Amino acid sequence: MKQKFYVYNILLTTGEYLENIRIEGPLEDHFPGISVSLLPVVDVKGQTIVLNIFHIVKADLIAVEE
Template sequence: MKKKFYIYNIRLTTGEYLENIRIEGPLEDHFSGIAVSLFPVEDAQGKTIVLSIFHIVKADLLKIEDS
């Protein structure tokens, strides 16, 4: 079964702008409950970044990749 990776540009409350962030599955699937507030994502260079749902201001979906 192929995995789908969603590529986003994300604006954080700190003003930081993260480009080409790769997430397995849609962003909203990672916010399934109140207990989930941190989740790891991958940047364009393959480096892992841990995001907090409380710091995301805006996320623009760029494309969906099948892997």
């Protein structure tokens, strides 16, 4: 079975706008409960960013890659 990568543009509470963030699987699958609130992702520059579920204001799905 092929892995699917979901590409998002994400707005944070700080006002920072992250573009083209690739995540394996849907974003909501990575936050199943309150105990899992951090998610490391890689931006387009190859830098790792750790997202916190409580700082995500909006996440727009822009593509699904297989």
